[in-house]
Amino acid sequence: MPDVLKAPLVVEFPFTRSVGPVQSAFLTGLRERVVLGVRTGDGRTLVPPVEYDPVTAEEIRDLVEVAPTGTVTTWAWNHAPRRDQPLDTPFAWALVRLDGADTALLHALDAPGPDAVHTGMRVRIRWAEERTGAITDIACFEPYDDSPDDDGPDVDSLDGNSPDRDRHDVGSPAEPIAHTGEFTDPVTGIIAAARLDYTYSPGRAQTAYINALAEHRNVGERCPSCRKVYVPPRGACPTCGVATSEQVEVGPHGTVTTFCIVNIKAKNLDIEVPYVYAHIALDGADLALHGRIGGIPYDQVRMGLRVEPVWTQGARYPDHYRPTGEPDADYDTYRELL
Ligand SMILES: [Zn+2]
Structure with a gap:
């Protein structure tokens, strides 16, 4: 049996989304070094905040500010940080319940090693130097010793919307403070870069198929039963x-069974729109495959159109399919392949 193919496969796209009123306040708050949560009807404080009560499904909008210090509720050590993770040295992924919150926030915890991390340890936010209104405005958490020997905070000086954020640098257990959630220039949307790194192996059957395609042959497999x-x-x-x-x-000839007209230009794809993408049943196949139709105006493509593959130099796959000039296939010959 020939070697089974494998190759890196990266699925990567920017995901653009609006954030809604609660996430807008949360993200804009991070930019201003303020951590906001929401207060539920039964008095719990959720950080990170959500727009609907996870228990009652009631809409919740009462924002509160919590402390930038908290307690690790659970954690896992990350021995080998990957690209774009919060730190490029080994760190802990930790759930941190910020002081004043009833739920925990997932983030990175910078620590020298797993022996330096334990459930119940005290931590505080290390803010990113440049903040844009994103979860990464919290660079990470870091261990924090707030034993009574330290200078305690002056609780009386706490002021809900005070622009003086210095108290966050000492931090302390604190009651949540009501917050308007209003900021100048609020964040209304984010672009989250999604990226999935795979090593893809198509398996034995598709390896044989791909190797045959390299010789411009379409080789399928027949079920011994049906x-x-x-x-x-x-x-x-x-x-x-x-x-x-x-x-x-x-094949190599086939029949267009169904098709669609593509009107949206894909990034990094040098094909003029509109164009036609079709299901094509190759002669002798009981399953249609996908391909682009070229060599014919897009509005003349039709079900039953007979097509053949067009190969470009050195390509493993046909670049597109074009009409053969044969009469259209009778509907009954491909009705089971739609
Ligand atoms: Zn079968």
């Missing part, structure tokens, strides 16, 4: 639940 030919093959028949192994060459 006799269906799967292209691309998955190694098993999903209907019968049995392994497929008999290789069958199909």
Whole structure:
């Protein structure tokens, strides 16, 4: 058996979302070094805040400010930080219940090693030097010794919306303080970069399919039970639940079974819109595959159109499919392949 292929596969996209009133106040607060939570109807304080009570589903809007100090409620050591994680040295992922809050916030805890971390330890926020209104405005948490020997805070000086944030640098257990949540230039949306790093292996059947494609051949596999030919093959028949192994060459011509007209230009894809993307049943296959249709105006593509693959130099896959000029296929020949 030839070696099974594998290759890195990165799925990466910017996710743009609006944040709503509560998350807006929370994120803008972080920019201003203020941690806001919400107060539920039964008097609990949730940090990070949510817009609806997780128990009663009631809308909640009562914002409160909590302390930048807290207690680790649980943690796990991260031995090998990955790209874009909060710290590039080993650190703990910790749930921290900030003083005044009833729930815990997940963030990084900077500590010299796992022996320096324990449930119940006191920590405080280390603010990022440049803050933009994002969860990363909290650079991380750090161990914090607030034993009575330290200078205690002057609780009487606490003032709900005071611009003087110095007290956060000492921090202390404190009652949540009502907060308007109003800031100048509030954050209304965020762009979260999503990235998933995979090592993808297509398995035995698709490895054989891809290797045959490199020779411009379409090789599927036939189910020994129902006799269906799967292209691309998955190694098993999903209907019968049995392994497929008999290789069958199909195509290269095929029939458009269904299609859509694409009007939105994809990033990094140099194809003029509108264009047509179609399901194509290759001759001899019992499953349609996907492909772009070219060589014909987009508004003349139709079900039953007969097409053939067009290869570009050195490509593993057909660049697109174009009309062969044959008469359209009769609907009954592909009705089971829609
Ligand atoms: Zn089958």
